[in-house]
Amino acid sequence: MAKAKYTRQKNGYFQARVWDGTYQGTQKHYITIRSKKSSKDLEEKVAQYNNKIKNMEAVRDKHILFLDYAHKWLTVYKAEAANNTKRMYLNIIEKHMSQMAGVRLCDVLPIHYQMLLNDAAGKKRTQQQLLLCFSQIMRTAVHDRLYAANLYEDLKDIMKPVDYKADEKRPLTENEKKAMKDAELSPSDRIFVDILYATGLRCGEVLALTRFDIDFVEKTINVNKSIEFDDAGHPSIKCPKSHNGYRQVPIPPQLFSSLETYVRFCMRGTQLFSMRGGKLVSKSSYRRKWDRIIKAMNEVAEQPISGLTAHIFRHNYCTAMCYQIPRVSIKNIAALLGDSEAMVLRVYNHIMLEREDTAGAVEAALYM
Structure with missing residues (x-):
């Protein structure tokens, strides 16, 4: 005699967990089907339910394009x-x-x-x-x-993963670094570039800064928002990309004095960077700002500068931090950037590999 597939539970029912055809996140969602009669009756109910899922009877509307x-x-x-x-x-x-x-x-x-x-x-x-x-x-x-x-x-x-590898992120060239320092910029453009260089903030995070985000006692910048542009180029304040985006970034001594002077004597209103009337910087206003910066850098550059974006300053910052390992940990680098450790490893692992001396490490660990 064939053994029954299901056994009666303490509650008096035969029961089975069956996938209902939906997901919770990436996990399948299951429901419980019961029968008070017998294991065979439950098997029939399970089979009928599975057929409904298979034959699309659970689909609500078959006319939607x-x-x-x-x-x-x-x-x-x-x-x-x-x-x-x-x-x-x-x-x-x-x-x-x-x-x-x-x-x-x-x-x-x-x-x-x-x-x-x-x-x-x-x-x-x-x-x-x-x-x-x-x-x-x-x-x-x-x-x-x-x-x-x-x-x-x-x-x-x-739907297999696509074998795509983004272009390797690059830091600033020596030519760009020198031109950045030598360029004659307005106070607003100068402090914008200096913040990008010294903090690794995203462009939108810099544009969203207010005087209240600068802590001159602790010598930190509190990052808690960013600016994004809609299709028409109008700005609005948004939260950081993730929870990691909320962070405090130290202000290096080379930036501290100039930032303090700018906040106290050059700003009008609350925003570090704004248009007339204290309005947030629009996309077109930012483009004009960046064009001015590149033009001023090219006037003193030894070689023509092209393709330079604000985001390259962020990559330069992270690259410089990675060269300081183990003085600073990957965890703390990720915290400074407002990203995950996995991102830092994925994007900047080649820098860490360049600095490794596997053979030397083995010798030092075992024989010194």
Whole structure:
């Protein structure tokens, strides 16, 4: 006689945990199915439920088009994302998923995803963004009961990580460093560049600074916000990118006196950097500011400067910090940058490898 698959529990029921076709985060969500009759009755109930999931009976609406849902997904589920992130998703949906026009969401198959990848052949970064966007849309569709969970499992089989490696981050060149120091800049432009160089703050974090963020007693800058621009270039204050973004950064002696002078004698209003009337710096105003800085640097540079961005100053800061290991730990470097240790290791590991002397370390550890 065949052994029963399920046994009666203390509560008097035969019961089983069954995947309901949805996810909580990346984990499958399970429900409990019970039967008071027998193990066989429970097996039948489980089989019937699994067939519903497999045959898409759990899908609420089979008429929604993929692109319509993609736009709705962006509006609802990415409402609090940074503007740059929203623009990235919108670009992928409108420019690279346009061939999905007319395709019902419930009809999406692995071949559709592969076609999108093929159209972006040779553009690894775009393919990586396609993977990110497509997988999130389809996973959310499963949550919303608009796409069959078993079909999503098939999609996951082909949605492999894209082999993309970003260009290696570079620090400032010696030519750029010298030109930065020698350039004749206005007080506002000079202190902006000096803060970038000496603190490693992101451009938006520098533009958002107020006089109340500078602690001249502790000699630190309190980073607790940033500026972002909308599609029209209008500025707004936002929170840091992550919890790590809230931090205190030391003010080096070389910056301290000039920053103190600027705050006390050169500022008008609360913002360190502002337009007329104390308004936040707009995107066009920032571009003019940066163009002035580059022009002034080129006037004294030994070689022409091009392609220099504010973010390169941040990479220069992190590179300089990495050269100070083990005097400063990776954990503290990440804290200064407002990033994770994993990010520091991923982006700047090549610097640490350059400084390693494995053979020497072995000899020192064992024989000295």
